[in-house]
Amino acid sequence: MQRAWSFKLTPTRYILIALVALMIIVAIVRFIFGLGMVTNLNDHWPWGLWIGFDLLCGIALAGGGFSTALIVHVLHRGKYLPIARAALLTSMLGYVIALVALLFDIGRWINFWRPFFYWGYHSVLFEVFWCIALYTTVQILEFGDIFLERVKSFPLKKVLGYAMTPLLIVGIILPTLHQSSLGQLYVVAVDKLHPLWWSMIIGFFFVWSAFFLGPAMVTLEGTLAARAYKRTPELPIFQSLTKVTLWMMIVYLIVKIIDLVYRGVFSLAFNGSFESNMFLIEMIVFVIIPIIMYAIPAIRTKLWGVVTASVLVIVGVIFNRMNVVFTGMATQMGGHYFPSPWEWLVTLGMWSVLILAYLFIVENFPILIKEEHAKEVAVTHGASVGKSVPSGA
Amino acid sequence: MPKGVLVDVTRCFGCRSCQVACKQWNDIPATPTTFNNSWDNPPELNAYNWTRVEYHLIEKDNQIKWRFVKRQCMHCEEPACESACFTHSFVKTKEGPVIYKPTELKQDFCVGCRYCMIACPFNIPKFEWDKALPFLRKCRFCNDRLHEGLEPACVAACPSGALKFGEKEELLAEARQRIDANPAYIKHIYGEKEYGGTSWLYLSDVPFEEIGFKTGVSEKPIPLYSWEVLRWTPYIFVGWGAILTALYFYTKRRAEVHAEEDMYTAVETMEEEKK
Amino acid sequence: MTNHFVDYRNTDVFLIIGANPAEAHPMAMHSIGMAKGKGAKIIVVDSRFTKTASKADIYAPLRPGTDIAFLYGIMNYAIQNNLYHHEYVVNYTNASYLVSPEYGFSDGLFSGLEEKDGKLTYDSKKWDYQKEGENIKKDPTLQDPQCVFQILKRHVSRYDLKTVSQVTGTPEDILREVCATYCTTGKPGKAGNVIYAMGITQHSYGSQNVRATAMLQLLLGNIGIAGGGVNAQRGKSNVQGSSDLAMLYNYIPGYLNCPIAPKHPTLKDYLEVETPKTSYWSNKPKFLISMLKAWYGESATKENDFCYDWLPKLDGKDHSHMAIFADIAAGKVKGLFAWGQNPAVGGPLASAERMALEKLDWMVSIDVFENETAAFWKRPGVNPANIKTEVFLLPAAFSYEKEATITNSGRWVQFRWKAIDPPGKAKSDLWIADRIFKAIRQEYQSGGKFPDPILNMVWNYDLPGSEEPDLEKVATEINGYTVADGKILSTFANLKDDGSTACGLWIYCGYWAIDPKEEDPRLKVPAAKRRGREDKSGLGLYPKWAFSWPLNRRIVYNRCSADPAGRPWNPEKVLVAWDGVRWITNDVPDFKAKDPETKEPVPPEKTANAPFIMLPEGQGRLFASGMKEGPLPEHYEPVESPVKNLISKQQNNPLAKRWKGEFAKLAETASKEFPYAATTHRLIEHYQTGTETRNCPWLVELMPEMFATISPTLAGKLGIKPGDEVIVSSARGEIKCKANVLPIVKPLSVNGRTIEIVALPWHWGYQGLAQGSIANDLTPYIGDANTSIPEYKGFLCNIKKA
Numbered sequence A: 001m002q003r004a005w006s007f008k009l010t011p012t013r014y015i016l017i018a019l020v021a022l023m024i025i026v027a028i029v030r031f032i033f034g035l036g037m038v039t040n041l042n043d044h045w046p047w048g049l050w051i052g053f054d055l056l057c058g059i060a061l062a063g064g065g066f067s068t069a070l071i072v073h074v075l076h077r078g079k080y081l082p083i084a085r086a087a088l089l090t091s092m093l094g095y096v097i098a099l100v101a102l103l104f105d106i107g108r109w110i111n112f113w114r115p116f117f118y119w120g121y122h123s124v125l126f127e128v129f130w131c132i133a134l135y136t137t138v139q140i141l142e143f144g145d146i147f148l149e150r151v152k153s154f155p156l157k158k159v160l161g162y163a164m165t166p167l168l169i170v171g172i173i174l175p176t177l178h179q180s181s182l183g184q185l186y187v188v189a190v191d192k193l194h195p196l197w198w199s200m201i202i203g204f205f206f207v208w209s210a211f212f213l214g215p216a217m218v219t220l221e222g223t224l225a226a227r228a229y230k231r232t233p234e235l236p237i238f239q240s241l242t243k244v245t246l247w248m249m250i251v252y253l254i255v256k257i258i259d260l261v262y263r264g265v266f267s268l269a270f271n272g273s274f275e276s277n278m279f280l281i282e283m284i285v286f287v288i289i290p291i292i293m294y295a296i297p298a299i300r301t302k303l304w305g306v307v308t309a310s311v312l313v314i315v316g317v318i319f320n321r322m323n324v325v326f327t328g329m330a331t332q333m334g335g336h337y338f339p340s341p342w343e344w345l346v347t348l349g350m351w352s353v354l355i356l357a358y359l360f361i362v363e364n365f366p367i368l369i370k371e372e373h374a375k376e377v378a379v380t381h382g383a384s385v386g387k388s389v390p391s392g393a
Numbered sequence B: 001m002p003k004g005v006l007v008d009v010t011r012c013f014g015c016r017s018c019q020v021a022c023k024q025w026n027d028i029p030a031t032p033t034t035f036n037n038s039w040d041n042p043p044e045l046n047a048y049n050w051t052r053v054e055y056h057l058i059e060k061d062n063q064i065k066w067r068f069v070k071r072q073c074m075h076c077e078e079p080a081c082e083s084a085c086f087t088h089s090f091v092k093t094k095e096g097p098v099i100y101k102p103t104e105l106k107q108d109f110c111v112g113c114r115y116c117m118i119a120c121p122f123n124i125p126k127f128e129w130d131k132a133l134p135f136l137r138k139c140r141f142c143n144d145r146l147h148e149g150l151e152p153a154c155v156a157a158c159p160s161g162a163l164k165f166g167e168k169e170e171l172l173a174e175a176r177q178r179i180d181a182n183p184a185y186i187k188h189i190y191g192e193k194e195y196g197g198t199s200w201l202y203l204s205d206v207p208f209e210e211i212g213f214k215t216g217v218s219e220k221p222i223p224l225y226s227w228e229v230l231r232w233t234p235y236i237f238v239g240w241g242a243i244l245t246a247l248y249f250y251t252k253r254r255a256e257v258h259a260e261e262d263m264y265t266a267v268e269t270m271e272e273e274k275k
Numbered sequence C: 001m002t003n004h005f006v007d008y009r010n011t012d013v014f015l016i017i018g019a020n021p022a023e024a025h026p027m028a029m030h031s032i033g034m035a036k037g038k039g040a041k042i043i044v045v046d047s048r049f050t051k052t053a054s055k056a057d058i059y060a061p062l063r064p065g066t067d068i069a070f071l072y073g074i075m076n077y078a079i080q081n082n083l084y085h086h087e088y089v090v091n092y093t094n095a096s097y098l099v100s101p102e103y104g105f106s107d108g109l110f111s112g113l114e115e116k117d118g119k120l121t122y123d124s125k126k127w128d129y130q131k132e133g134e135n136i137k138k139d140p141t142l143q144d145p146q147c148v149f150q151i152l153k154r155h156v157s158r159y160d161l162k163t164v165s166q167v168t169g170t171p172e173d174i175l176r177e178v179c180a181t182y183c184t185t186g187k188p189g190k191a192g193n194v195i196y197a198m199g200i201t202q203h204s205y206g207s208q209n210v211r212a213t214a215m216l217q218l219l220l221g222n223i224g225i226a227g228g229g230v231n232a233q234r235g236k237s238n239v240q241g242s243s244d245l246a247m248l249y250n251y252i253p254g255y256l257n258c259p260i261a262p263k264h265p266t267l268k269d270y271l272e273v274e275t276p277k278t279s280y281w282s283n284k285p286k287f288l289i290s291m292l293k294a295w296y297g298e299s300a301t302k303e304n305d306f307c308y309d310w311l312p313k314l315d316g317k318d319h320s321h322m323a324i325f326a327d328i329a330a331g332k333v334k335g336l337f338a339w340g341q342n343p344a345v346g347g348p349l350a351s352a353e354r355m356a357l358e359k360l361d362w363m364v365s366i367d368v369f370e371n372e373t374a375a376f377w378k379r380p381g382v383n384p385a386n387i388k389t390e391v392f393l394l395p396a397a398f399s400y401e402k403e404a405t406i407t408n409s410g411r412w413v414q415f416r417w418k419a420i421d422p423p424g425k426a427k428s429d430l431w432i433a434d435r436i437f438k439a440i441r442q443e444y445q446s447g448g449k450f451p452d453p454i455l456n457m458v459w460n461y462d463l464p465g466s467e468e469p470d471l472e473k474v475a476t477e478i479n480g481y482t483v484a485d486g487k488i489l490s491t492f493a494n495l496k497d498d499g500s501t502a503c504g505l506w507i508y509c510g511y512w513a514i515d516p517k518e519e520d521p522r523l524k525v526p527a528a529k530r531r532g533r534e535d536k537s538g539l540g541l542y543p544k545w546a547f548s549w550p551l552n553r554r555i556v557y558n559r560c561s562a563d564p565a566g567r568p569w570n571p572e573k574v575l576v577a578w579d580g581v582r583w584i585t586n587d588v589p590d591f592k593a594k595d596p597e598t599k600e601p602v603p604p605e606k607t608a609n610a611p612f613i614m615l616p617e618g619q620g621r622l623f624a625s626g627m628k629e630g631p632l633p634e635h636y637e638p639v640e641s642p643v644k645n646l647i648s649k650q651q652n653n654p655l656a657k658r659w660k661g662e663f664a665k666l667a668e669t670a671s672k673e674f675p676y677a678a679t680t681h682r683l684i685e686h687y688q689t690g691t692e693t694r695n696c697p698w699l700v701e702l703m704p705e706m707f708a709t710i711s712p713t714l715a716g717k718l719g720i721k722p723g724d725e726v727i728v729s730s731a732r733g734e735i736k737c738k739a740n741v742l743p744i745v746k747p748l749s750v751n752g753r754t755i756e757i758v759a760l761p762w763h764w765g766y767q768g769l770a771q772g773s774i775a776n777d778l779t780p781y782i783g784d785a786n787t788s789i790p791e792y793k794g795f796l797c798n799i800k801k802a
């Protein structure tokens, strides 16, 4: 029997809906009068909040999807399954939002479909575009599994099930590629992006950080969701996930240092300039401190500890992306940019959509697996995902 | 034969006929401006100002040097804008100009993502922020005039000989000759090597960095940078795909056996695979 | 200009003083750049570090209004160091002439100063040459203390570099460098070129400034040679043309003095008084009578003095621009045609001139736009209801919308074809003039005070089937023709004083003629329409490009380019040369190279004594008794000056023109209230009063707002930041504009005091797309004694944050 769709309206949700409505109005103005009307973007700052935050950070934050997918479905760490669906959901929503943000942001939006037919394959953006488009499709298909389960359309779910394994694998390759390409977009900005961030392997830093961000996101999300839905946070899962993050961050730090030294720009980090200070904050506050926190069991094993460290990691990735998009480009681009209220509003509206959609889906779809089933599901699911055995409903 | 323009900063006296000629030929409206202390309004390039003469007043040892530097698209030999554009809207023509196809050839594929603006090392392409469906705008090297065998409008208007249009190779030769003949010149032709070379070349008698040029920049064409990272894509796709598939089947079996393995092994495996 | 723009490429050293070709004459910079490319040195002397200065080898700043001291500094240096061109000076100038013992000079004043009708004037007889019978006494050794050279030497010896530096504020080392560099052109074969413009002329002693440049050039042997000369970069595009055609009140066409009723009551009087016995001006009767013939046609006969009586005559009073406006303000003038002029912005003390317009009964503005003058009755701050003047605005076609000739500073008369039709009801000025004249004549049909000249004036320019008058007919009249058959004349040598020839403007004679010997069909057109690019000499003379008056001569006084024996000073840049048998002439010779009767070549010895054929003495004047305030320039301070005259007790030019009442407001010397030295200048983006350019969006975009330039030091002292609103005030008013803080103006150390300079462009007004304050609301109502040009470039002001 299919339950009725339900969505409880609370005051917070009303506010979120209002924000969405406002966003829609701003969007209409933007489409009729152009970007100059609603944004503070300018010739110095062709990319602003929407690209910098909604797209670059959004996609990175949605990295939780592919890292958990990798851990759960490819490495078959079944115990993490309870969080996999949530991660997939946020990730999918994140991508959809990023794509909508992109549509808002591109000037000649009526041409948005052109790149499908006109292949500028020498552009990094080409790779980003295709990967993101494909991956969003893959995610929707992946999510289709859950959707079909919810609507109890088992024959269809079965069909989809056959495609699941390749979909999952493609669904990991694609983000690997585009998470790195998002960074590689800046490879052309040689002599423009400050050398503390510019690197031929900026793509590695992007994909690597998007990956280690995943567990942190899951931790935070899990904690928040648990709070919201009055369950106990899955602390043990978080704790063991942090080990992934810990090791990956150590690698990140080492590679970063080697890269800087190799390019002979290491000393720039200490010359006292604005860029060097921002870089140091990024590395110390958002990389080294979380590493230490994760490494110390006394902190790691506490909920506050693991959550704090995760928040640092998340903010750190955002901080890094902002440094690339803004701090590192400032000198060469000149001029000024601070997002207009309208830009903020669109971003807020967009994230409100995300939250609302998340809430709606969580409340209507089998996303958050019941604790009592977790273990069991973990085993069966881990064993059966390829065969698409329905689980955990 | 590819054309170019040699800009000799020592000759320019800042009359800005070129600036007006550009607007006139290309039918670009004036933009509102306000008082500008350095006199070089409009203050910067934008969609409605494709070229601009920058006034650089340099005071050193109680001596003033006032230099006027016409700036516009450099028409790179291997343009970053072209390589950045995933709809191939910017192209380098064999005659020299780097053109924007949506306006130049009415081939409108541009989505307005502005990645070209991020990519251009000289910050040249500009966006019609005030339009609902904006185009990118920049100097087009008077592509239409070149096809008619004419020199660009700005060059035609220049009274000082600061702008010289011709075969790029010949211009380079002339530039070298001018440098050799007159010790006042900085011994550098800006644009000869920068980012793999540009169709517009500059000579100056004051160090280029004092008149707003980025110096010490890469001599490697920017497209090569992105190519160097992009060319790995297929390998990553196939390789990473293979690893993932292998891992998938391997760990699936293991998972069936030890459902609750410790995470550390997985991390180690991953580390190994990565390397 | 003695030379022309293209000729600049032959110059070795430029002395650009009080001109800013990079902004005001950009095409001149083309040739200057060419010369520089060949190694020429450029010296720029200006109160601002200009765009032209940016191309200079030496930039010499100077305090506004101190050019005579500066130029004398160079002359003194040349004489003291024996760097002048001795042979040239002896042979081609009046250096050897002995001057009357009555000539005297002491403490800033020359002998002969007297008061007449309440006005100071000089009795120039006291400066005459000494004569033996008809002949002037000379001392070719230049040793006689009464000879011009010695007088000059004594006169300029007071201008040693230290003194000059103290007056001008130019650092002494820069001065020395300028002297040393420019005096290299005193060597035979080297060409120095003095380029000047309004920085030199717009002073209460502007004409003497110009004289000083001419003297310097004579001293260094730089006149009459390729790459040399005194080159006045005149107003564009046709100020040369309009002065040729007697835009100035005291001339009739071709620089003939306008008859003055008390002085020249009859033709005979005029010709007797005005015609010198020697020099080419001895032909003056031919010029005048041919002109009268052109004007009055068949009515002009020998019997009736060719209608000389009909010519309007002056009353002997000043009727220059300032005088006219003073008269308007005094209610003496009822109506005004502002025909292509905008005094509401461009006139000195424009605020007062605008006010004066209110006294008119009627005013007609004939203009391409409704400029500030046309709109004076609705200007900011006035109530149109209180202004009774009836104002008409006739829309005129712009230069591209009609055909005609313009004459550039290099005396080239060039025809310009029409590019587009005028918009709306705009008409060419010729059309407007034609209709106005016909309408007036219509009025006179029924009688009037003195209808004859109007009813009988030759006015036959109709072109059947056309709205426009026939330009060919006008051009033919200006060029001159034989009365009997109407054939176009090709040279003014053929003009007659018997009424058989008619010619509107003798110096243009030949400009509309077609060269009968020309074979190229493209060049078989009236001379002004020619565009031949051939230049056999390689000197940029381009003899078949348009027409250069007089007689298509490109460089005047060109006899001076060769030594007395006819050997060119510079064998590489030959204008004329005697090859032993005849003259080789790359340019049209400015001397009698061939005897007009015998057609035989005239040998060099016979031509060497009169290379300046327009002067009665035939030789260049280092000493010129025709000047109002003395035969030699003397440094005076601008009427408003921040300092006392260091050179003499005579603070100002005693003969400077001053006006009364509203127009007499002046700040005292070294005023505390107005402590800064102000000057005005042009910008390339705007043209004059800005009517044309402030209505062009592209130019407004380049230069949108009025500003005042001050030095960073002054800005620092007054706490003014770039772009701040400031109030600039003078004894006559105040204006508001933006502060421009740039080191292009620098404080100058003048006799131990620091003088700050405020520089103002004057292109803004209250009409047009871009509006701004009018610089001329600050300028003084002071005129030069000889020409009445206003003292736009030297007055006092104050500046403060608004």
Ligand SMILES: Nc1nc2c(c(=O)[nH]1)N[C@H]1C(S)=C(S)[C@@H](COP(=O)(O)OP(=O)(O)OC[C@H]3O[C@@H](n4cnc5c(=O)[nH]c(N)nc54)[C@H](O)[C@@H]3O)O[C@H]1N2
Binding pocket: C017, C018, C019, C020, C021, C023, C024, C025, C045, C046, C047, C048, C050, C062, C063, C064, C065, C066, C067, C196, C197, C198, C199, C200, C233, C234, C235, C236, C239, C679, C680, C681, C682, C683, C684, C685, C686, C687, C688, C689, C793, C794
């Ligand atoms: N773009 C443009 N071109 C023009 C015009 C225009 O309005 N705009 N006007 C045309 C006309 S009608 C004319 S007459 C010419 C005028 O052409 P210019 O005379 O060259 O122009 P200005 O800027 O009036 O004055 C020239 C220079 O004199 C300097 N100066 C000021 N006071 C002094 C002084 O006391 N001594 C010296 N040595 N220099 C001083 C000023 O700083 C300025 O740089 O330009 C013509 N060309």
Ligand SMILES: Nc1nc2c(c(=O)[nH]1)N[C@H]1C(S)=C(S)[C@@H](COP(=O)(O)OP(=O)(O)OC[C@H]3O[C@@H](n4cnc5c(=O)[nH]c(N)nc54)[C@H](O)[C@@H]3O)O[C@H]1N2
Binding pocket: C198, C202, C235, C239, C339, C340, C341, C342, C343, C346, C347, C348, C366, C367, C368, C369, C371, C396, C397, C398, C399, C429, C680, C681, C682, C687, C688, C689, C690, C691, C692, C762, C775, C776, C779, C792
């Ligand atoms: N402070 C200061 N004042 C100055 C000067 C200075 O250096 N400093 N310079 C002085 C000098 S040198 C000059 S020449 C004067 C110039 O002073 P003006 O001659 O009064 O100034 P313009 O702006 O040239 O005015 C010309 C008018 O003619 C109109 N016009 C243009 N073309 C045509 C045409 O074909 N037909 C008709 N009928 N009208 C036309 C224009 O629209 C404009 O209104 O200013 C003087 N004023």
Ligand code: SF4
Binding pocket: B073, B074, B075, B076, B079, B080, B081, B082, B098, B119, B120, B121, B122, B123, B124, B125, B138
């Ligand atoms: S300068 Fe910039 S816009 Fe111009 S061709 Fe080079 S990369 Fe493209």
Ligand code: SF4
Binding pocket: B084, B085, B086, B087, B088, B089, B090, B109, B110, B111, B112, B113, B114, B115, B116, B117, B136
């Ligand atoms: S904005 Fe247009 S031209 Fe520029 S990169 Fe994007 S699609 Fe290409």
Ligand code: SF4
Binding pocket: B021, B022, B023, B025, B026, B050, B051, B072, B138, B139, B140, B141, B142, B143, B152, B153, B154, B155
């Ligand atoms: S080449 Fe053409 S488009 Fe480019 S600056 Fe010159 S006039 Fe403008």
Ligand code: SF4
Binding pocket: B011, B012, B013, B014, B015, B016, B017, B018, B019, B053, B068, B070, B154, B157, B158, B159, B160, B161, B162, B163
């Ligand atoms: S037209 Fe020539 S001289 Fe004038 S500003 Fe442009 S480049 Fe310089």
Ligand code: SF4
Binding pocket: C024, C025, C026, C027, C028, C236, C237
């Ligand atoms: S008159 Fe015309 S051609 Fe001559 S400099 Fe001025 S704008 Fe140029």
Ligand SMILES: [Mo]
Binding pocket: C234, C235, C236, C239
């Ligand atoms: Mo003028």
